[in-house]
Amino acid sequence: xxxxxxxxxxxSFSIDDLKNCKNSTEHWDGIxxxxxxxxxxxxxxxxxxxLFYHSNTDEPGVVGIAEVASEPYADxxxxxxxxxxxxxxxxxxxxxxxxxxxxxxEKFDRTVTLKEMKSMYNLAGMKLxxxxxxxxxxxxxxxxxxxxxxxxxxx
DNA sequence: GCCAACGTTGGC
DNA sequence: GCCAACGTTGGC
Numbered sequence: 001x002x003x004x005x006x007x008x009x010x011x012s013f014s015i016d017d018l019k020n021c022k023n024s025t026e027h028w029d030g031i032x033x034x035x036x037x038x039x040x041x042x043x044x045x046x047x048x049x050x051l052f053y054h055s056n057t058d059e060p061g062v063v064g065i066a067e068v069a070s071e072p073y074a075d076x077x078x079x080x081x082x083x084x085x086x087x088x089x090x091x092x093x094x095x096x097x098x099x100x101x102x103x104x105x106e107k108f109d110r111t112v113t114l115k116e117m118k119s120m121y122n123l124a125g126m127k128l129x130x131x132x133x134x135x136x137x138x139x140x141x142x143x144x145x146x147x148x149x150x151x152x153x154x155x
Numbered sequence: 156g157c158c159a160a161c162g163t164t165g166g167c
Numbered sequence: 168g169c170c171a172a173c174g175t176t177g178g179c
Contacts, residue, residue: 007176007177009177033162034162035162055176055177055178056176056177056178057177060177060178114178131159131160132159132160132161133160133161134160134161134162134175134176134177136176
């Protein structure tokens, strides 16, 4: 099993929104970055655990856990000329962008904030914390995943 | 709202 | 293939 971190702006799609989806599952559309796409396309496996991260908000941080719930498949928002994710170079015959389904697993009792994570010596290697990182999907180490989960249980 | 950092685009 | 211009991300 692999571990991931996926960012979402809570004003557009929060962990509560995910929980409230049908079957607490939603497709993760709109990824238009090749590195992030490649992670979904090449490395994600059903059942992989995902740290759900809220970005662009008052208190950025990890708010809970989700899991990968499908194989990768074509991101159909790229075919829709009315969508803000439309990409005329992505065709049904040869889709450029993919997505996976994500299922809610649990919401933390509290947010593990970016600030806290920065202060943890054993999280210093996290991609999330590297200078200038803007990836919205990134791999996370098992130890890092478990450290963050245990931080969520401490007050 | 600002701005640093980064990815993408396109002219050459 | 270089690189300037531009757009986006996301913390602050």
